[in-house]
Amino acid sequence: xxxxxxxxxxxxxxxxxxxxxxxxxxxxxxxxxxxxxxxxxxxxxxxxxxxxxxxxxxxxxxxxxxxxxxxxxxxxxxxxxxxxxxxxxxxxxxxxxxxxxxxxxxxxxxxxxxxxxxxxxxxxxxxxxxxxxxxxxxxxxxxxxxxxxxxxxxxxxxxxxxxxxxxxxxxxxxxxxxxxxxxxxxxxxxxxxxxxx
Amino acid sequence: xxxxxxxxxxxxxxxxxxxxxxxxxxxxxxxxxxxxxxxxxxxxxxxxxxxxxxxxxxxxxxxxxxxxxxxxxxxxxxxxxxxxxxxxxxxxxxxxxxxxxxxxxxxxxxxxxxxxxxxxxxxxxxxxxxxxxxxxxxxxxxxxxxxxxxxxxxxxxxxxxxxxxxxxxxxxxxxxxxxxxxxxxxxxxxxxxxxxxxxxxxxxxxxxxxxxxxxxxxxxxxxxxxxxxxxxxxxxxxxxxxxxxxxxxxxxxxxxxxxxxxxxxxxxxxxxxxxxxxxxxxxxxxxxxxxxxxxxxxxxxxxxxxxxxxxxxxxxxxxxxxxxxxxxxxxxxxxxxxxxxxxxxxxxxxxxxxxxxxxxxxxxxxxxxxxxxxxxxxxxxxxxxxxxxxxxxxxxxxxxxxxxxxxxxxxxxxxxxxxxxxxxxxxxxxxxxxxxxxxxxxxxxxxxxxxxxxxxxxxxx
Ligand code: SF4
Numbered sequence: 001x002x003x004x005x006x007x008x009x010x011x012x013x014x015x016x017x018x019x020x021x022x023x024x025x026x027x028x029x030x031x032x033x034x035x036x037x038x039x040x041x042x043x044x045x046x047x048x049x050x051x052x053x054x055x056x057x058x059x060x061x062x063x064x065x066x067x068x069x070x071x072x073x074x075x076x077x078x079x080x081x082x083x084x085x086x087x088x089x090x091x092x093x094x095x096x097x098x099x100x101x102x103x104x105x106x107x108x109x110x111x112x113x114x115x116x117x118x119x120x121x122x123x124x125x126x127x128x129x130x131x132x133x134x135x136x137x138x139x140x141x142x143x144x145x146x147x148x149x150x151x152x153x154x155x156x157x158x159x160x161x162x163x164x165x166x167x168x169x170x171x172x173x174x175x176x177x178x179x180x181x182x183x184x185x186x187x188x189x190x191x192x193x194x195x196x197x
Numbered sequence: 198x199x200x201x202x203x204x205x206x207x208x209x210x211x212x213x214x215x216x217x218x219x220x221x222x223x224x225x226x227x228x229x230x231x232x233x234x235x236x237x238x239x240x241x242x243x244x245x246x247x248x249x250x251x252x253x254x255x256x257x258x259x260x261x262x263x264x265x266x267x268x269x270x271x272x273x274x275x276x277x278x279x280x281x282x283x284x285x286x287x288x289x290x291x292x293x294x295x296x297x298x299x300x301x302x303x304x305x306x307x308x309x310x311x312x313x314x315x316x317x318x319x320x321x322x323x324x325x326x327x328x329x330x331x332x333x334x335x336x337x338x339x340x341x342x343x344x345x346x347x348x349x350x351x352x353x354x355x356x357x358x359x360x361x362x363x364x365x366x367x368x369x370x371x372x373x374x375x376x377x378x379x380x381x382x383x384x385x386x387x388x389x390x391x392x393x394x395x396x397x398x399x400x401x402x403x404x405x406x407x408x409x410x411x412x413x414x415x416x417x418x419x420x421x422x423x424x425x426x427x428x429x430x431x432x433x434x435x436x437x438x439x440x441x442x443x444x445x446x447x448x449x450x451x452x453x454x455x456x457x458x459x460x461x462x463x464x465x466x467x468x469x470x471x472x473x474x475x476x477x478x479x480x481x482x483x484x485x486x487x488x489x490x491x492x493x494x495x496x497x498x499x500x501x502x503x504x505x506x507x508x509x510x511x512x513x514x515x516x517x518x519x520x521x522x523x524x525x526x527x528x529x530x531x532x533x534x535x536x537x538x539x540x541x542x543x544x545x546x547x548x549x550x551x552x553x554x555x556x557x558x559x560x561x562x563x564x565x566x567x568x569x570x571x572x573x574x575x576x577x578x579x580x581x582x583x584x585x586x587x588x589x590x591x592x593x594x595x596x597x598x599x600x601x602x603x604x605x606x607x608x609x610x611x612x613x614x615x616x617x618x619x620x621x622x623x624x625x626x627x628x629x630x631x632x633x634x635x636x637x638x639x640x641x642x643x644x645x646x647x648x649x650x651x652x653x654x655x656x657x658x
Contacts (some may be wrong), residue, residue, distance in 0.1 A: 019508040020390055020490050024622040029601040033261065033275035035235035035282045047624050052610065075508060077391035080424060080490070081622060082601075083326040084233065085342035106360075106394055106426050107326060111342035165358060167218025178344070179244070182352035185213060185221065189352055192212040192223055 003116035005175040009097055010143040010154070012069035014061050015134045019075035023108065026079070026087040040086050041093035066138040071098040073130055078119075079108025088112045098144050100151070102127045113168050114177065120144055120151055120162045129158060146172060199465025201362050202431050203397050206337045206462070210320045212354055219356040225319040225336075227254040227349045228305045229292070231261055231283040232603070233324030237347035238286040248290040250353045255314060256287045256294045259304045261603050264566050264593035267297050276604065290350075301444075303569020303595045306330040306537035310414060311571050313443025317432040317459040322349060327537050327619060329420040332429035333413035334436055335462045337397070339427040360426050361471040363396040364464070367404040369478035373658040374651075376547065377412030378539060378617065378636035380404065381419045382484035382494045384476065390492035393425030396472065399464060400430050404478040410439040411543035418538045419619050422491035431463040483652055486621045486634040487524055488512040493621075497639060497651050498525055515623055516631050524633070524649050531614035532563045532644040533626070535593075536600035539617035539637050540568025542575050548617075548637040548644075549584045551656040556589050558647025563590045564606060566598040590644070602627045615643040 031043040048060050056063040072091065078101040079087060088111040091099065097117060102124045104112075112119045122130070133140045133155050141154040146169060152159045164172075171177065182189075200208070213221040234256070241247065248254065261276040271277035280297070287294040295301040301308055306327055309315040315331040315338070322328060326340035341355060348355045365384060398420050405413065413430050420428030430436075437456060440446050447455045482496030489512040495501065501513070503520040513520060534540070534548050545567065557563050565585055567573040573595055576582055582592045599606040600618035602625065608614045610629025617640050621632035633649065642650035652658065 017507065018511060022490065022620075022622045024601075024620070024625050028624055028628070029260075029603045030628075032232050032603065033273075033279050035279055036239060037236050047628055052628070077394070077424070080390055081326065081421075081620065083324060083340035083342055085236075085324075085344060088342070103391060103394065105391070105424060107340055107342060107421075110357075111344065114342060114344035165218045167215045167356075178356045179240070179348055179351050182221065182348055182354055182356070183244075183246075186352065188213050188221075189223070189354055193353075196223075 002175045002180070003177055006097070006116060006118060006146050006172040008143065008145045008147070009070060010141055011071050012067070012139050012141055013071040013073045013100070013130070013134055014067045014069060015131055016061055016072060016074040017131050020077045020080055021074050022081035023079060023084050023087040024081055027084065027090045032084060032086055037089050040090035044090040044094045070096050071100060071142055071144070072096050073100045073127070073134065076101060076103035076124070078104050079112070080105040083107045085111045085115070088115045088117050092117045100127070100130065100142070113172070116172060118144065118146065118172065122151060122160055122162065126158065126160050129153065129156070199468040201464045201468040201470065202335060202399055202429060202462055203337060203362050204468070206318055206320065206335070207359060209318070210337070219358045221354050222320060222357050223354050224322050224349050225253065226309070226314055226321045228309055228314070228321070228323035228328070229254060229256045229346065230305050230323070230325065231258040231279045233343050234286065234346055235279065235282050237343050237350055238290070240347040241350055244351070246351060248292065248350045251291040253353060254292045254349070256283055256292050257302055257305055257308060258283050258297060260597045260601065262297060262596045263604050264596045264598045264606055267594045273604070300570050303571065304537045304540060304597055306418065307540055307568030307572065310334065310410070311443070311569060313440055313446035316440060316446065316455070317436060318462050322355065326421045327418050329427040330414050330418040330537055332417035332420065332427050333410060334440065335429055335432035335459070337427065337429065340421065360397045361395050362399065363393065363425070363472040363474065364399045364401055364470045366402040366473070366475040367400070367478055368402040369404055370407070371404060371478050371481060374483050374638060374653040374656065375481050376636040376638055377408050377415040379481055379484040380478070381416045382486065382491065382634060383481045385419060385423045385491050386484070386494035387476065388423040388492065390422065390490040391424040393420065393423035396425050398425045398428040400428055401464070405430055406433060406435070409543060410435060411541045414541070415538055419491065422619060432459050483636060483639045485524060485639065485649065487516060487518055489515055489621055489623050491619065491621060491634060494634070497649065499523070525651065527613065527649045529561050529615050529643045529648055530612040531608050532561055532640050533566070533599040533614055533616040533618065534637050534640050535564070535566030535568065535598050536618035537568060538619040540566060540572065542572050544617065544637045545572065545576050545581050546579070548641045549581050551641060552584055552588050552645070555645050557644050560647045561644055563644045564593060564599055565590055566593045567595050569595050599626050601625060602630070608632070615640050615649070
């Protein structure tokens with residue numbers, strides 16, 4: 001079904017300053033037993049967020065009151081590992097709308113886009129800068145403008161443009177999903193099938 | 198200009214291309230399991246539509262199931278509900294299901310090839326990143342998310358930007374005690390966990406063509422661990438011999454026709470790749486991993502590399518290893534042989550090849566989990582279960598098991614496991630578990646000695 005329309009976002013960020021954050025960390029396998037898209041946000045980063053006695057780990061950024069906002073910032077190769085879309089659902093349902101990293105794993109990137117979660121790939125320098133600014137001031141805001149494909153670090157004015165293919169951009173802006181499109185070209189699919197059998 | 202094998206297969210499946218966007222790719226075979234399909238089925242219900250081509254999808258529950266007492270109802274309520282949901286959904290939509298205890302039941306990527314569902318030149322997808330396994334047949338096979346599972350249900354197509362192409366050439370003979378698993382762990386250690394992102398890999402060279410189909414599947418299976426969406430190997434006589442005569446493979450006249458088509462599936466001489474890498478098989482040792490992603494691997498006798506960055510330190514802290522140290526000789530609490538990477542018959546043979554007359558170490562718990570009912574049956578026919586039993590090891594029943602520990606097969610917190618599966622992420626085999634990836638042969642050396650051992654030494658190879 002249609003996804004939420006993506007609007008320009010200006011928000012503080014939650015920093016996760018490590019690389020190779022894999023989908024087993026984003027949502028561990030033991031929480032994948034649901035048959036509906038429900039409660040995955042509760043277990044987002046479960047084993048980094050809570051200790052063995054289910055007590056919040058104070059040092060983890062999601063548990064640190066000074067960080068909030070709808071943007072998560074992480075080191076390179078974010079979302080590697082399993083194809084579980086539950087990872088994108090958990091992040092989205094928790095309230096994030098953008099993930100910023102210098103590099104994304106392919107399947108995660110696709111899953112995120114299919115759910116209205118925007119992966120913004122920035123240069124390693126921009127990322128480093130952003131981490132430093134957030135450390136300086138956790139209220140540091142970033143503006144992500146999908147229409148212009150720009151990301152602006154509000155404190156320093158540093159700006160970069162980011163890539164997104166025009167089709168996906170339009171889907172996000174209009175809240176369309178791929179299935180709507182695929183259903184609309186059923187004739188083409190059937191005529192392709194007829195050439196093969 | 199010539200075409201790569203990947204181009205040939207991909208291009209033949211493009212139904213439509215969107216300017217500045219993805220291709221609409223037709224999918225020949227769709228494999229589903231209980232974990233990543235329920236929300237996709239719900240999506241169909243919400244749209245009020247049915248699966249378009251149910252005959253092109255095959256289902257099996259594998260991720261969530263116990264590996265003991267499979268004849269009894271599943272104890273864990275949530276797991277049982279998910280498995281039941283798969284039965285319900287497949288029935289409703291007319292999809293073939295190989296459920297628990299069915300003679301064809303097993304891990305989705307083990308049964309596909311075994312039943313001849315996976316064939317050269319096909320596009321094959323599954324809501325599981327190790328779908329790349331089927332690339333061993335010269336097919337374009339890759340893992341997808343649940344939204345994409347729903348796309349395949351709704352239209353037998355998915356929307357995909359065409360990946361870039363990389364060729365990895367390895368020539369030469371693998372050393373004694375060095376297997377297909379070591380080959381791929383070596384490649385991943387060279388590429389790192391993200392070096393293949395954005396690419397589809399073709400594995401070329403005689404080191405790959407000399408591998409059996411099982412070995413090729415092990416290699417292609419782990420393509421995702423360097424970030425690549427998938428990997429493939431041009432089909433040849435080994436492939437055709439393997440495919441012939443299986444349940445779903447073409448027979449009679451149809452076989453001849455297909456074979457003629459399949460023989461055209463190779464990379465043209467003048468085809469160009471976006472990236473080329475080459476390695477020498479002679480450089481490869483039996484491999485182990487030391488960190489928390491499969492790119493953090495080394496030869497079993499080597500010492501852990503020294504790097505000064507936070508991510509690296511976090512990984513070593515988690516594993517309780519120190520930079521610069523050797524892991525050889527470290528006590529091993531658990532050994533797990535199984536998964537879609539190394540749960541096929543050849544892997545069980547490899548594990549038991551030197552086991553006769555030896556006992557497993559007292560300090561080590563060993564889980565042997567066949568990848569499918571057919572593997573289990575064959576293992577019993579070959580007496581592998583008896584060799585295991587004499588060494589103090591029981592063969593469990595098929596499933597993903599401790600590969601991702603969604604069932605009871607969990608490695609306890611802090612314990613060290615040697616696993617033939619594909620991921621050593623934090624907590625992958627249970628919260629707090631520590632995983633070292635290896636081949637079945639290196640796992641066998643660990644099971645007998647109770648510590649990380651060089652199989653060449655242990656088995657006098
Ligand atoms: S064995 Fe492991 S990697 Fe393979 S399908 Fe099962 S969970 Fe996925």
